[in-house]
Amino acid sequence: MNKDHKVLYSGMQATGNLTLGNYLGALKNWVGLADEYECYYGVMDLHSLTVRQDPPAFRAHARELMMIYIAAGIDPEKNVLYLQSSVPCHAELAWILNCYTYIGELQRMTQFKDKSAKHADNVNAGLFTYPVLMAADILLYQADVVPVGKDQLQHLEITRDIAQRFNGIYGDVFTVPEPYIGKIGARVMSLQDPSKKMSKSDENPNASIYLLDDPDTIRRKCRRAVTDSEATIAYRDEQPGLKNLFDIYCACTGKTPEEVVHEFAGCGYGQVKEALSEAVIAVLAPLQEKVKELQKDKSYIDNVMKTNAERAYYTANKTLRKVKKKIGLTDVR
Numbered sequence: 001m002n003k004d005h006k007v008l009y010s011g012m013q014a015t016g017n018l019t020l021g022n023y024l025g026a027l028k029n030w031v032g033l034a035d036e037y038e039c040y041y042g043v044m045d046l047h048s049l050t051v052r053q054d055p056p057a058f059r060a061h062a063r064e065l066m067m068i069y070i071a072a073g074i075d076p077e078k079n080v081l082y083l084q085s086s087v088p089c090h091a092e093l094a095w096i097l098n099c100y101t102y103i104g105e106l107q108r109m110t111q112f113k114d115k116s117a118k119h120a121d122n123v124n125a126g127l128f129t130y131p132v133l134m135a136a137d138i139l140l141y142q143a144d145v146v147p148v149g150k151d152q153l154q155h156l157e158i159t160r161d162i163a164q165r166f167n168g169i170y171g172d173v174f175t176v177p178e179p180y181i182g183k184i185g186a187r188v189m190s191l192q193d194p195s196k197k198m199s200k201s202d203e204n205p206n207a208s209i210y211l212l213d214d215p216d217t218i219r220r221k222c223r224r225a226v227t228d229s230e231a232t233i234a235y236r237d238e239q240p241g242l243k244n245l246f247d248i249y250c251a252c253t254g255k256t257p258e259e260v261v262h263e264f265a266g267c268g269y270g271q272v273k274e275a276l277s278e279a280v281i282a283v284l285a286p287l288q289e290k291v292k293e294l295q296k297d298k299s300y301i302d303n304v305m306k307t308n309a310e311r312a313y314y315t316a317n318k319t320l321r322k323v324k325k326k327i328g329l330t331d332v333r
């Protein structure tokens with residue numbers, strides 16, 4: 001890892017099954033970034049607590065996400081891959097930053113509004129302060145850039161506001177992060193409703209292809225994908241279902257939409273779906289193979305989690321100590 005490089009920070013929540021959208025839109029694009037940045041990727045298990053979790057399944061998911069990061073090609077020696085909860089500085093800085101964040105700001109967060117409507121029976125304080133924990137994640141590592149999807153831009157914006165406010169009072173403590181503008185991954189939509197993003201929290205399992213779906217499941221989901229009744233091969237907004245299938249196909253094969261429209265000229269949608277499923281299977285096979293291998297090697301993952309937590313702690317704690325000193329907390333060590 002090159003310490004002279006700019007710092008990049010990102011992560012995913014440790015819940016649900018990652019989808020093809022998470023892979024093509026994010027993970028896959030993270031692989032090469034270590035050449036240019038000092039990269040930190042968290043498995044965000046503290047954020048997952050805003051929704052009630054089944055403890056054994058939750059533990060297994062967090063571990064599985066760690067394996068998926070590695071299987072996707074993110075090298076745990078060239079990057080820092082760690083569990084958020086294994087670095088106590090996150091929760092500690094989040095508390096401090098809570099005291100520098102206004103209730104009014106948090107009330108404006110669209111994700112809070114959406115999630116509290118969705119989980120009306122459990123609108124807990126964690127759901128409300130979720131963005132502050134996210135700010136702590138990013139600021140602890142003095143991140144310069146943060147690759148996030150559109151849905152997280154508002155959280156990055158509040159992170160910047162908190163950092164600037166804090167710096168305004170105490171001097172330059174935090175790097176103010178920017179959204180990462182690099183090669184942007186594919187935007188994958190739901191197979192059942194192409195106006196919605198493919199999401200791991202979608203209740204309809206046919207809407208998403210999960211990274212660990214077996215080939216038959218992938219074929220079935222592609223076959224059932226929503227298209228239209230126009231029966232024309234074209235890449236255009238008026239046929240959003242087909243357009244989405246082509247976008248996925250392009251992302252999996254590296255082909256352009258023009259090439260693909262040409263390839264399928266005169267074909268039925270069934271043939272498109274069949275080719276698509278084979279392309280998806282081919283992309284996911286090596287990743288799935290690697291996850292299986294990693295699942296067999298318990299001590300390897302244990303060791304990665306431990307050593308990477310130490311590497312992350314080292315950086316995070318430096319920032320936290322500086323923060324504590326600046327605000328007047330006593331360092332007794």
Ligand code: TRP
Nearest residue numbers: 009010011012013044047134137
């Ligand atoms: N909130 C992000 C999401 O749901 C996950 C996340 C938590 C994150 N902390 C982060 C992403 C810090 C980037 C940086 O997608």
